Amino acid sequence: MSKYLIIGGVAGGATVAARLRRLDEQAEIIMFERGAHISYANCGLPYYIGDVIKDREKLLLQTPESFKARLNVEVRVFNEVVKIDRENKAVVVRNVETGEEYTESYDKLVLSPGAEPIKPPISGIKDPSIFTLRNVVDTDKVKAYCNDHQPKRAVVVGAGFIGLEMAENLHHLGMKVSIVEMAKQVMAPLDYEMAAVVHQHLKTKQVEFFLKDGVTSFKREGGVLNVTLQSGRQIETDLVILSIGVKPENKLAREAGLELAPNGGIIANEYLLSNDENIYVLGDAMAFPHPITGKLSNIYLAGPANKQGRIVADNIVSGNTRKYKGAIATAIAKVFDITVASTGIPEKTLKNEMMPYTANIIHGASHAGYYPDALPYTLKILFHPENGKLYGAQMIGYEGVDKRIDLIATVLKQGGSIYDLQDIEHAYAPPFSSAKDPVNQAGFAAENIVSGKLKIVSWDEIHNFHSENIVLLDVRTAAENELGHIEGSVNIPVDDLRGRLDELPKDKKIIVYCGVGLRGYIACRILTQSGFSEVYNLSGGYKTYEHSICKQSNEDIFEANYITKNDHIYRGKADNGQEVIEGAAVKTIQVDACGLQCPGPILKLKQEIENIKPGERLEQIATDMGFMKDVKSWCNMTGNKLVSVSAEKGKVKALIEKGKKQEESSKKTSAAPAKNKTMVVFSDDMDRALASLVIANGAAAMGSKVTLFFTFWGLNVIKKSDKPHVEKDIMSKMFGSMMAKDAGDLKLSKMNMMGVGAKMMKKRMLAKKVDSLEDMLQTAMENGVQMIACQMSMDVMGVDKEELMEGVEIGGVATYLEEADQSNLNLFI
Structure with a gap:
């Protein structure tokens, strides 16, 4: 009779035990678990905390008693294996409750110890309101704390899949949730521009999140826990969830001399054997060559662990007959209303591995657009640029x-290509899909690229183009272009393009863009077949570009919150800053724009608002999430009032009140001339910077709204004196070496005398009791002077947002021009 020991009783270990019994009725099978529970649904833990799953018992798939009764497997909970004696084929086990140790022999040993949460040595991390979430015991602690203390605010440290699931569920309980993430994006398996979609969705849910920032300390002050970040910010909270990540639990394997990968995983061969022929390994702790890169990697997912368990059991009983092919890390998560999924490897990994690849992004609807409630999606695939072999994919939608x-x-798992995506036969009816499913569409678009029918550029490539030899061509409608466009582009709608080809130079590279890429492709084909040789389409269109370049983080949105003695959270000012209208009912009409893609919702709004009277309201619902931003811009441009806008389950609902007639608005404007002042600060000469701030502070003191737009060398004026370390490319480092470090490092435009003149000026200002430049900057901030850093200039000069003073906004020329349009004084310094 064979004797099998299994260390670890969750997904992988429990699967091995069950399969072993089905294959070998006579074997002695013992499973050790140092905790209290086996075979539980750890993926469901966040949803139990958030009260989405009400019954705790539903998380417990098996118990030691049920395992014994049905499978005749002996399960020893609260028993921790503390040593593996490979020479004598035995393990040393400690009873966690009594401390007693004993030895158990084996014929075959299975290691399924899982992974452990990372808890960095941060000051104050042992506070009782700080938790990790890895097992049922952790879950019970969090649940009990929430029930007993009724926390109003929560901080989630780490924005991976589990971190975002926890953020959603704490939000579901009514807490104000803040997320802190050291990386520049959430959800590491996603590429940046795909994560940007998640960022914008989180904003619609009023989740506060800090990117490129980490926790330096936790400090208890009475009933409040203060979380201090690397940026210097402090967040007051009642509860903290640490979701920084996990690492393989390898202590037993390391001490037993089993071979480990550089990342700490226990190396397994194709039969899931370690370097000991009697010890198998599986689950989160196992390192195995990735099917695409060939590099050893860990896959922290329940699906692969269960499949590995079946293979291990078969090989134990049948003598290593089944081979494991590896996992491609197919993962999915619900993040509020959207679904986020990935498979294979992302673009960043392909870059690091220096593998040749092409990436393309498409947008579309979940089913036929003419059927109600077609909701948007974004799909990115990565493939070999010549043979089309598939590398990975990421998708976000509803x-x-x-x-x-x-x-x-x-x-992907079968080693397929983009051509296999084209051939997939799917079930089609209007409520479920389109005749050409998104997967087919991704394959068709990729074939156009591989075959040379289309050249593409990505959002980050186009964002860095500033060349006289490039023409940016916007082929959307004029209305779309007015709502937002890439700076420096020319607008020729695709339907007018054939008649306006003579407006475009044939000796320059032409980069075409539209809303999502389809009209851009049509325009590229027109141009390519009309004698234009260097024509490129923007992958993902303006939608991807806009998501990627706009502000990603969502800091300080709870800054005005305070908790009163009645334990309720209040704000110091109105949530949306809009006037609340009370009194008589206002006539409101409903407009359904669902299924329409940009610019459809805006065109529908423009058409329908003509049919109502000033003061009446129109409520429009759209499934194009870009409508949430577009409707704000449209109302600002047309003189109509946006009463409210919200997003829920893939639908945007906007309430618009029709404004007065344009001529009346014009009279009102002329009767009250603008008092605003705007200045472009181009220079970093100390005296010119002083002049701009003297004027700005003077105008602010007289009640004017003042906007300073810092561009090129002027960015040096608003740099922090204690800038954090920022990774930069070679060109950025070169520019950095030529630029002033901060306001205190500026030189005089005249008689600088290698810095002596600047020192003399500072000494003279001090003697005459004139504020220093640094003090003037602080005063300007306190006086409400708006300071905008030019995004394009930052990119060219290699200046990162983290180098700029707190309170400085990032914007483009359109932001500045909007302010200048409302000003009666505009200066260039």
Whole structure:
């Protein structure tokens, strides 16, 4: 009779035990688990905390008693294996409750110890309101704390899949949730521009999040826990969830001399054997060559662990007959209303591995647009630029994301290509899909690129283009262009393009963009077949570009919150800053723009608002999430009032009140001339910077709204004196070496005398009791002077947001021009 020991009783270990019994009725099978529970649904833990799953018992799939009764497997909970004696094929076990140790022999040993949460040595991390979430015991502690203390505010440290699931569930309980993430994005398996979609969705849910920032300390002050960040910010909270990440639990394996990977995983061969022929390994602790890169990697997912368990059991009983092919890390998560999924490897990994690849992004709807409630999606695939071999995919949407990522993962796991995506036969009816499913569409678009019918550029490539030899061509409608466009582009709608070809130079590179990429492709084909040789389409269109370049983080949105003695949270000012209208009911009409893609919702709004009277309201619902931003801009441009806008389950609902007639608005404007002042600060000469701030502070003191737009060398004026370390490319470092470090390092435009003149000026100002430049900057901030740093200049000069003073906004020329349009004084310094 064979004797099998299994260390670890969750997904992988429990699967091995069950399969072993089905294959070998006579074997002695013992499973050790140092905790209290086995075979529990750890993926469901966040949803139990958030009261989405009400019944705790539903998380417990098996118990030691049920395992014994049905499978005749002896389960020893609260028993921790503390040593493996490979020579004598035995383990040393400690009873966690009594401390007693004993030895158990084996014929075959299975290691499924899982992974452990990372808890960095941060000051104050042992506060009783700080938790990790890895097992049922952790879950019970968090649940009990929430029930007993009724926390109003929560901080989630780490924005991976589990971190965002926890953020959503704490939000579901009514807490104000803040997320802190050291990386520049959430959800590491996603590429940046895909994570940007998640960032914008989190904003619609009023979740506060800090990117490129980490926790330096926790400090208890009475009933409040203060969380201090690397940026110097402090967040007051009642509860902290640490979701920084996990690492393989390898102590036993390391001490037993089993071979480990550089990342700490226990190396397994194709039969899931360690370097000991009697010890198998699986689950989170195992390192195995990735099917695409060939590099040893860990896959922290329940699905692969269960499949590995079945293979291990078969090989133990049948003598290593089944081979494991590896996992491609297919993962999915619900983040509030959206579904986020990925499979294979992201673009950043392909870059690091220096593998040749092409990436393309498409946008579309979850099903036929003419059927109600077609919701948007974004799909990115990565493939070999010549043969089309598939490397990976990422998808974000509201419906049908799971089935699409599963289809792509199946092709990817079989070593397939973009051509296999085209050939997938899917079930089609208008409520479920389109005749050409998104997966097919991704394959068709990729073929156009591989075959040379289309050249593409990505959002980050176009964002860095500033050349006289490049023409940016916007082929959207004029109305779309007015709502937002890439700086420096010319607008020729695609339907007018054939008649206006003579307006475009044939000796320059032409980069075409539209809303999502389709009209851009049509325009590229027109141009390419009309004698234009260097024509490129913007992958993902303006939608991806706009998501990627706009502000990603969502800091300090709870700054005005305070908790009163009645234990309720209040704000120091209105949530949306809009006037609340009370009194008589206002006539409101409803407009359904669902299924329409940009600019459809705006055109529909423009058409319908003509049919109502000033003062009446129009409520429009759209499934294009870009409508949430566009409707604000449209109202600002047209003189109509945006009463409210919200997003829920993939639908944007906007309430617009029709403004007075344009001629009346014009009279009102002329009767009250603007008092605003704007200045472009181009220079970093100390005396010119002083002049701009003297004028700004004087104007602010007289009641004017003042905006300073810092561009090129002027960026040096608003740099922090204690800038954090920022990783930069070679060109950025070169520019940095030529630029002033901060306001205190500026030189005089005349008689600088290698810095002596600047020192003399500072000494003279001190003697005459004139504020220093640094003090003037602080005063300007306190006086409400708006300071905008030019995004384009920052990119060219290699200046990162983290180098700039707190309170400085990032914007483009359109932001400045909007302010200048409302000003009666505009200066260039």
